[in-house]
Amino acid sequence: MSATFSKNDTQNMVIALKLASQGKYGVKSNPMVGCVIVKHTKIIAKGYHQTFGKAHGEINALQQINHQAQGATFYVTLEPCSHQGKTPSCAQAIIHSGVKKVIIAMLDPNPLVNGKGVVMLENAGIEVKIGLLENDALTLNQGFIKYMKTNKPFVRCKIAMSLDGKTSMSSGESKWITSEVTRLDVQKLRANHQAIMTGSGTIINDNPLMTVRLDNINLTPLRVVIDSKNQITNTSLNIFNADAPTLILNPTNTKTLSSGKLDLGNVLTQLGNQGINNVLLEAGPKLIGSMIKSNLIDEFIIYMAPILMGSNANSMLNLVIKNMAHKIKLNIVDVRMVSNDIKITATLK
Amino acid sequence: MSATFSKNDTQNMVIALKLASQGKYGVKSNPMVGCVIVKHTKIIAKGYHQTFGKAHGEINALQQINHQAQGATFYVTLEPCSHQGKTPSCAQAIIHSGVKKVIIAMLDPNPLVNGKGVVMLENAGIEVKIGLLENDALTLNQGFIKYMKTNKPFVRCKIAMSLDGKTSMSSGESKWITSEVTRLDVQKLRANHQAIMTGSGTIINDNPLMTVRLDNINLTPLRVVIDSKNQITNTSLNIFNADAPTLILNPTNTKTLSSGKLDLGNVLTQLGNQGINNVLLEAGPKLIGSMIKSNLIDEFIIYMAPILMGSNANSMLNLVIKNMAHKIKLNIVDVRMVSNDIKITATLK
Numbered sequence: 001m002s003a004t005f006s007k008n009d010t011q012n013m014v015i016a017l018k019l020a021s022q023g024k025y026g027v028k029s030n031p032m033v034g035c036v037i038v039k040h041t042k043i044i045a046k047g048y049h050q051t052f053g054k055a056h057g058e059i060n061a062l063q064q065i066n067h068q069a070q071g072a073t074f075y076v077t078l079e080p081c082s083h084q085g086k087t088p089s090c091a092q093a094i095i096h097s098g099v100k101k102v103i104i105a106m107l108d109p110n111p112l113v114n115g116k117g118v119v120m121l122e123n124a125g126i127e128v129k130i131g132l133l134e135n136d137a138l139t140l141n142q143g144f145i146k147y148m149k150t151n152k153p154f155v156r157c158k159i160a161m162s163l164d165g166k167t168s169m170s171s172g173e174s175k176w177i178t179s180e181v182t183r184l185d186v187q188k189l190r191a192n193h194q195a196i197m198t199g200s201g202t203i204i205n206d207n208p209l210m211t212v213r214l215d216n217i218n219l220t221p222l223r224v225v226i227d228s229k230n231q232i233t234n235t236s237l238n239i240f241n242a243d244a245p246t247l248i249l250n251p252t253n254t255k256t257l258s259s260g261k262l263d264l265g266n267v268l269t270q271l272g273n274q275g276i277n278n279v280l281l282e283a284g285p286k287l288i289g290s291m292i293k294s295n296l297i298d299e300f301i302i303y304m305a306p307i308l309m310g311s312n313a314n315s316m317l318n319l320v321i322k323n324m325a326h327k328i329k330l331n332i333v334d335v336r337m338v339s340n341d342i343k344i345t346a347t348l349k
Numbered sequence: 350m351s352a353t354f355s356k357n358d359t360q361n362m363v364i365a366l367k368l369a370s371q372g373k374y375g376v377k378s379n380p381m382v383g384c385v386i387v388k389h390t391k392i393i394a395k396g397y398h399q400t401f402g403k404a405h406g407e408i409n410a411l412q413q414i415n416h417q418a419q420g421a422t423f424y425v426t427l428e429p430c431s432h433q434g435k436t437p438s439c440a441q442a443i444i445h446s447g448v449k450k451v452i453i454a455m456l457d458p459n460p461l462v463n464g465k466g467v468v469m470l471e472n473a474g475i476e477v478k479i480g481l482l483e484n485d486a487l488t489l490n491q492g493f494i495k496y497m498k499t500n501k502p503f504v505r506c507k508i509a510m511s512l513d514g515k516t517s518m519s520s521g522e523s524k525w526i527t528s529e530v531t532r533l534d535v536q537k538l539r540a541n542h543q544a545i546m547t548g549s550g551t552i553i554n555d556n557p558l559m560t561v562r563l564d565n566i567n568l569t570p571l572r573v574v575i576d577s578k579n580q581i582t583n584t585s586l587n588i589f590n591a592d593a594p595t596l597i598l599n600p601t602n603t604k605t606l607s608s609g610k611l612d613l614g615n616v617l618t619q620l621g622n623q624g625i626n627n628v629l630l631e632a633g634p635k636l637i638g639s640m641i642k643s644n645l646i647d648e649f650i651i652y653m654a655p656i657l658m659g660s661n662a663n664s665m666l667n668l669v670i671k672n673m674a675h676k677i678k679l680n681i682v683d684v685r686m687v688s689n690d691i692k693i694t695a696t697l698k
Contacts, residue, residue: 163651163679163695164666165514173673285660292657302512306695308641308677310670311634317513321659324522328657330512335684335691342684344691346512346655 003129009103012036012043012075013133017105019048020057020077020140024192025219028052029275031108031144035061035076037069037099044072056081058090062097070098077137079108079130082116091120101127105137109148143194143278146298152268155197155296157281157288158189159316160303166313167285172205178305181339186282187214189301190221193280195247195271197224199287200231203239210282211243220244222276226287228261264294289319292328297348300330304342352478358452361385361392361424362482366454368397369406369426369489373541374568377401378624380457380493384410384425386418386448393421405430407439411446419447426486428457428479431465440469450476454486458497492543492627495647501617504546504645506630506637507538508665509652515662516634521554527654530688536563538650539570542629544596544620546573548636549580552588559631560592569593571625575636577610613643638668641677646697649679653691 005013020034027049034048035057047061055063058080062069080090080102094102102121107130108114121128138145146154160178161167168174176183190196190212202208203225210223223239223246225232230250232239239246255266271279281291291297302316321327329349336343354362369383376398384406386394396410404412407429411418429439429451443451451470456479457463470477487494495503509527510516517523525532539545539561551557552574559572572588572595574581579599581588588595604615620628630640640646651665670676678698685692 161514162676163514163693164664165510165512169670169672171672175673177673289660306679306681306698308666308668308670308679309673310668310677311638311664311666312669315513315660315664317657317660319657319659320661321518321657323518323520324524324526324658327511328659330655330657332655332686332689332691335686337681337684340681342681342691342693344512349655 003131005103005129005132008041009075009132012038013077013103013105015043015046016075016077017133017136017140019046023049023057025217026051028194029144029147029277031078031141033057033076033078035074037061037065037072037074039069039072044069053086056087056090059087059093062093067093067097071100072098073101073103074099075103077105077140079104079106079113079115079117080121081108081110081113082120083112085112089120091117094121095124095126099126101129103132104128104130105132106130106134109145111148142298147272147277151272152265153195153272153276154278154298155268155281155291156189156193156278156299156301157283157291157297158186158301158303159288160186160305161316162305162307162309162313164308164310165316166309167316168314169309170312170314174206177307177309178303178341179339182303182305182341182343185338185343186303187212190280191217191219193221193278194276195222195224195279197226197279197281198283200225200227200229201284201286202282203232203237207238209238209241209243221280222247222274224249224271224279226262226264226267228256261290264291264296268296285314285316285318289317292317292319292348295348299333300344300346302344302346303338304344306340306342352480354452354478354481357390358424358481361387362426362452362454364392364395365424365426366482366485366489368395372398372406374566375400377543378493378496378626380427380490382406382425382427384423386410386414386421386423388418388421393418402435405436405439408436408442411442416442416446420449421447422450422452423448424452426454426489428453428455428462428464428466429470430457430462431469432461434461438469440466443470444473444475448475450478452481453477453479454481455479455483458494460497491647496621496626500621501614502544502621502625503627503647504617504630504640505538505542505627505648505650506632506640506646507535507650507652508637509535509654510665511654511656511658511662513657513659513662514665515658516665517663518658519661519663523555526656526658527652527690528688531652531654531690531692534687534692535652536561539629540566540568542570542627543625544571544573544628546575546628546630547632549574549576549578550633550635551631552581552586556587558587558590558592570629571596573598573620573628575611575613575616577605610639613640613645617645634663634665634667638666641666641668641697644697648682649693649695651693651695652687653693655689655691
């Protein structure tokens, strides 16, 4: 895949990626896909996948030009599908439109497609180039890709803590560690996930809503509670209101380990089976510790407030590490300010 | 002080500030001072204060032009001294040189000068303007200014910790939390301080050298150990080697509080009386906690490594805080990467 691309190619793919991201609240377990069709250096059509189960981005673009694209170049952020799924094959539609060349950011990790779309296009005499802005395309659909490769959703762990690494006072008090602006940032983070997961301790101590509360956005990510000890019995808790669906996972409905705790890897597979590609983990130190120990966290978003909470407060992480040789290594992906808080994005190394 | 300045004025003062900073390893308890002399928009002389007890920056510049500066403009980062100290009055020398105009970044907080230098110049018919890049000049001499106003040195607290706020394992193991590049950054930090302070616990557990180890820089900041319980008895400890002077502060030579602990405010005054304007605190959680509680820290430099050390490791801070209402608030002044570590500069709010 050592294809070379022109500056114009790159510009068109940037537009296609931006279009794709507009589908973020609608595509659910599908990938976001954007595309532009270019003829004589002019964009003649644009499209993106808008809604789960509805037309793919390629079809949305082709419809604008009555499926007539003779001699055009087709830029698409993900390999066009080869198979008839909920909608007809996009590769077939592209072939019929008369397109001459297709430029693809990344291959579809879905085993039903993976390379077959490209083969269909090439067999029809279309020139295909792959890999333009591939990393951006990979980042766009982390959840979809992770699920396709592992059957598990992408897990992003959000932590709001003080500069000395504390997430609550010994009394459990934690309102508020971070600024109002940061809390709004967390709402936007929630909106980008299909499920929000926490432990029974957080539910019992804080009785959170665990909903997306943003103006003009109506999203209801699944509320998932890890309840190893069947402690969630009070049906008047906020998670049981009508604002969003809720799934309580306990030994009755989930595989347990010999320790009596839920098998967290299995929990993720269970969520993946329900069409959930990405999960926001907003949990206490115990569940975060267990998730890290099981190597189940893909990314950390840490909001660090400019405060010190002192030595009797609870640490972000309940996980015993013997010595420096066993320390957990992270990659810092991004550091930026959100209002007065420091926002750190990191991955396990 | 609502003086206005031209772009040329600003450019000249920037040069003067850069010159001043060249004195950082030599001036000790004196302020760093830089100056440029400008005639017909051309710089005819530059100077800075190089060595404690030797000529001031103004004199170093005037010497280059044989003390003849008729009609010139004199840019200086600190108000010229009015008094004869270890060296003759700079204001007097400027007057004799024939300078027409003097532009000063900030007044000298030294009560022996504070405004008197300006009055001397003005009485001699020289036009004086004050306040150009004042904040930069204040930052340059934080230690000198703090001492002049409070008789205490500026205290900078350096902490090397993990992302979960831990500074050592329960065993005391802490080698190495941060990267080699960060440890070199710490050496440079040490070089900018007249004293390095720690507690007896750190000395007994880690037996550190507490010296500046940088190529081509020969500096020997005073090693200061807070030893409330007279625990430092072993004279073969590294702090007693010949590389730098060492001061052990214990109840015998320092005022104690009713708690039996040393009066840390008094410790700082004692250091100030010895001509120490700035102290780098590199201590364990207990001493850091006590210093914060006594509100004696001016600035934190926190190096945060991309690692997790877990819940049995020791927190950066040994200080009990009751509830969120009593949390300690900080201002984040700067956040940047040093190699793979995050370097945070903060002050107490």
